[in-house]
Amino acid sequence: MKKFLLYLVCAGLVAFFAITLYLGKNPKVSDEYRAFYIDHTVKKWKNPGH
Amino acid sequence: MSNKKLIANILIIFLITRGIFAAVYFIYCAVCNDNSGFEAVFGRWDTEHYSDIIENGYHYTNKSNGQANWAFFPLFPLACRGVRMISGGNLSPFWCGIIVSNVCLVIAAFFAVKLIRDRGIVKGERGVLFTGLSKNGSLLAWFLMLGPFTVYFSAVYTESLFVLLLVLFFYAAQKELFPLAGMFAALAGATRSVGVLLIIPLIMAMYSSYRKEKGSGNIFCFVGNVFARPARLFSLLLVPVGLFCYMLYLYFFLGDAFGFIHVQVAWRNEDFLPVIGVLKHYLFSTGEIHYTISAWICIAAFVLYVWMFVKGLRREAVWGIISLLLPLTSHIMSTPRFISGSFVVWMGMYLLIKSMKSHGAQVFFTILLYAGGVITIAMWYAQAHLIM
Structure with missing residues (x-):
């Protein structure tokens, strides 16, 4: 029983990592954020009223 | 030496080294005519960011260079917030940080000495250096409190x-308490991103335990063994939890789970080939002498880690190497700090000095290390670039 529960927790952790990585692959950010921090197409950060 | 005696030794070393910090501070203030006070002189560089997180939490930045405080991982500011709460909000973020750091340092020194005793590294200490407050592994405590x-x-x-x-991770791994080691690694991952790489020394520790148990080192059988023992699998899966919790927080806060990586562009925007390109550029760069010195310190650290590997400190050596390779993927900046903060470099220095045949050389190199420590304290007060 203890072994089964541990496997279940392990599966839960793997699911947690997978979901977080998926969210990381699909950021929900403003155009300004994307241009400065992710794409590096602008060189100055303009806080777009976040 | 009993634990009580060791605690007493470490507290004495701590007080002596704090006295040295104070002496260097007063000399610096007198020589440089700096009357800005201890908080201003000791609160250098990123202290401002950590104090900001302790006080205001994570928030967006108005700075045009984009340097935002979510580049800094949350466990240390959280611990400082805890101290602040206990003080009823009376302590400033600066003093909360000082308390957390110094308490952690004392506990770290205690377990570090216990670790090298357990690893059997202290055996064969001889010479005038290994007497009094420096004997039976206590020299490592000196290095942690006064090394460069x-x-x-x-x-x-x-x-x-x-x-x-x-x-604590290496101590638990040494004792084969793998779930505990996984938990400490998870907490390390919530303190600095590189902590997640502790999964590699953890696998090595498990492999070493497996070989001892089964008398064979077949990798495929080892992998099967890990999957067949859910406690070990769970220990490994614990390691990334700290980092992933912070990533999830960043997703809800910023909309970008990798925000801690993306924000690095505000500090480092040079485009070098990772590791080799970075080292090649700075080793022979004449324009930025502090970066050139940092690059040579990296080379010396790599040599020490290879030597440690040969001497049997394998998981520690591998940790030292990977924890240095990660920052070198982007820039040379802060690498001496990362080397010192990898902890294992001090185990290596202890072993190196202990292995020296000449007692005079042991004393000379130890004094050299302490001198380096005092110089870096002075450089910190004076905001010298090498310390960055």
Whole structure:
């Protein structure tokens, strides 16, 4: 029983990592954020009223 | 030496080294005519960011260079917030950070000495150096409190907490308490991103335990063994939890789970080939002498880690190498701090000095290390670039 529960927790952790990585692959950010921090197409950060 | 005696030894070393910090501070103030006070002089560099997180939490930045405080991982500021709560909000973020760092340093020194005793590294100490407060592994405590670049372990920086978690991780791994080691690694991952790489020394520790148990080192059988023992699998899966919790927080806060990586562009925007390109550029660069010195310190650290590997400190050596390779993927900046904060470099220095045949050489190199420590404390006060 203890072994089964541990496997279940392990599966839960793997699911947690997978979901977080998926969210990381699909950021929900403003155009300004994307241009400065992710794409590096602008060189100055303009806080777009976040 | 009993635990009580060791605690007493470490507290004495701590007080002596704090006295040295104070002496250097007063000399610096007198020589440089700096009357700005201890908080201003000791609260250098990123202290401002950590104090900001302790006080205001994570928030967006108005700085045009984009340097935002979510680049800094949350466990250290959280611990400082805890101290602040206990003080009823009376302590400033700076003093909360100082308390957390120094308490972590003392505990780290205690377990570090216990770790090298357990690893059997202290056997064969001989010579005048290994007497009094430096005997039976206690020299390592001196290195942690007075070695070059260990000034960070006393400041409002994550280094001291990170070192404590590393020491506890290696101690638990040595005792084959793998779930505990996984937990310390997870906490290290919530302190600095590189902590997640502790999964590699953890696998190595498990492999070493497997070989001892089964008398064979077949990798495929080892992998099967890990999957057949859910406690070991769970220990490994614990390691990334700290980092992933912070990533999830960043997703809800910023909309970008990798925000801690993306924000690095605000600090480092040079485009070098990772590691080799970075080292090649700075080793022979004449324009930025502090970066050139940092690059040579990296080379010396790599040599030491290879030597440690040969001498049998395998998981520690591998940790030292990977924890240095990661920052070298982008820039040379802060690498002496990262080397010092990898903890294992001090185990290597201890072993190296212990292995010297000449007692005079042992004393000479130890004095050299302490001198380096005092110089870096002075450089910290004077805001010298090499310390960055």
